[in-house]
Amino acid sequence: MTCAAIIVAAGSGSRARRTSDTVAKQYLEIGGKAVLLRTLEQFLANDQVERIQVVIGPEDDTLYSAAIAPALSGPLATHAQAKLLPPVYGGDTRQISVLNGLEAIKMEDPHYVLIHDAARPFITDTILARCLASLKEHKACLVATPVTDTIKKVNAEGAILETIDRSTLWSAQTPQAFDYPFILQAHEKAFSQKLHNFTDDASVAEWVGEPVHIVEGSPSNRKLTSQEDLTMAETMINPTAPHPLTDIRVGTGYDVHAFDEGEAVIIGGIAIPHSHKLKGHSDADVGLHAITDAILGAIADGDIGTHFPPSDPQWKGAASDLFLKDAMRRVTERGGKLSNIDMTIICEAPKIGPHRPAMRASIAQICQISIDRVSVKATTSERLGFTGRKEGIAALATATVRLPEQDD
Known part of the structure; x- marks a missing residue:
């Protein structure tokens, strides 16, 4: 041989x-x-x-x-x-x-x-x-x-x-x-x-x-x-294949809404019965607003007020899933993917725990990601500050986005 x-x-x-x-x-x-x-x-x-x-x-x-x-x-x-x-x-x-x-x-x-x-x-x-x-x-x-x-x-x-x-x-x-x-x-x-x-x-x-x-x-x-x-x-x-999503970005979002007279608060796309509602130009979904800002922060594309200014009457009473879907559209147009969301709700009331599964499912559906990529947590502020005085609710969110690697 x-x-x-x-x-x-x-x-x-x-x-x-x-x-x-x-x-x-x-x-x-x-x-x-x-x-x-x-x-x-x-x-x-x-x-x-x-x-x-x-x-x-x-x-x-x-x-x-x-x-x-x-x-x-x-x-x-x-x-x-x-x-x-x-x-x-x-x-x-x-x-x-x-x-x-x-x-x-x-x-x-x-x-x-x-x-x-x-x-x-x-x-x-x-x-x-x-x-x-x-x-x-x-x-x-x-x-x-x-x-x-x-x-x-x-x-x-x-x-x-x-x-x-x-x-x-x-x-x-x-x-x-x-x-x-x-x-x-x-x-x-x-x-x-x-x-x-x-x-x-x-x-x-x-x-x-x-x-x-x-x-x-x-x-x-x-x-x-x-x-x-x-x-x-x-x-x-495959020279025409998309670039791999190796550019990892992390953004944070924070939002606050005061209580107003009402019968339910909307958080994470879910209406939760309560003695008050949240006050805002849109539906005041403090959770979705924080998530939207976190995603926009990850892709360095302004914040929710940049794209949906409260001075614009067309957004009065709007469902906040519109804002989150728009942020997801911006990720997709960049060829990216949302990797995960971690949201924390800060309030004395209402109780968030019983509604966490529904919130996670709602956020996952809006963002079109697996529910195991969505975390929802809640805490109190030990009766300190405006949340401790039951004057409103705050939300903090972190989002991880994967974008295609680009040559600098």
């Missing part, structure tokens, strides 16, 4: 874990597919790669099976069944994981081997062809790109010591391509001498004295190591 590929997928990838995820980066999805699957598809579709050995974490069997399932039933199913070998487990370091992969393909007896990071899904046929062409003349090849940034050497305090000449500097990528018998022997020698922490396979080749030759890669063949990299990858796959 001429060429095999080892895909190293045994790392934990903690830097790229999203807040709600507990899996390594190679099993996260970009564009609806696991990163690992996108990487494998490049090698499955390449006619020069005859066998593929994936090295996975000892606890990742289920994740691996789920990730590759589409390849076993989709357009590449025939290639997958012919090329994809059963996975093997990695070790405590990348070097040991690669050695396990190299030993697993001994029976395949390949002439060449390409060793590639699972978290580099944008490898191309052009780069693979360059690797195999270089291997006809060299035993060890490294895909890399020229360093284009100015490089500074600094001391422990962060002060610049010197500017490094970048004309001879290259940034290493994968695959790293080798004569198979050579790199297997080099890895076995390093392991036998208890050297387990080489960070890439080219370093192992250098350690045994073999010259490693550069094969030009591509800036797009980057390793996905952070959340920012995953975001970039989503954009590369």
Whole structure:
């Protein structure tokens, strides 16, 4: 057999874990597919790669099976069944994981081997062809790109010591391509001498004295190591997709209304029987007013008085859900989403507790969000101040809004 590929997928990838995820980066999805699957598809579709050995974490069997399932039933199913070998487990370091992969393909007896990071899904046929062409003349090849940034050497305090000449500097990528018998022997020698922490396979080749030759890669063949990299990858796959909602905004709102003669107060869109009503130009819903201001504050779009001035007679007696719906419209027009609402009602009376479930449901319905994203609390002011004297009701609200990340 001429060429095999080892895909190293045994790392934990903690830097790229999203807040709600507990899996390594190679099993996260970009564009609806696991990163690992996108990487494998490049090698499955390449006619020069005859066998593929994936090295996975000892606890990742289920994740691996789920990730590759589409390849076993989709357009590449025939290639997958012919090329994809059963996975093997990695070790405590990348070097040991690669050695396990190299030993697993001994029976395949390949002439060449390409060793590639699972978290580099944008490898191309052009780069693979360059690797195999270089291997006809060299035993060890490294895909890399020229360093284009100015490089500074600094001391422990962060002060610049010197500017490094970048004309001879290259940034290493994968695959790293080798004569198979050579790199297997080099890895076995390093392991036998208890050297387990080489960070890439080219370093192992250098350690045994073999010259490693550069094969030009591509800036797009980057390793996905952070959340920012995953975001970039989503954009590369689908340039027209909306920007991810990673701009987190928090706003606060505060409102007060005095009591007036009446039979009920309206709070959170719910009428609560009481000896008084709340006095205001609209329906005086102190809760919805505070929430509206919190949302407007989160998107830096004025306040309720800016958009619905009390001097305008058209808002006299208006239901306050109109104001809140308008604030939600402004969030939507910015491509954002409301994440949660936390509202506190401050009063001596009426009792808020019995009406909290109805308030939460009302606010959730107005904002078109799940009720578990709405919190309603109540407290007294220990008979201090105007609320303590039962002269009115105050409300404090906090809203979290997620907006698309924009370049400054």
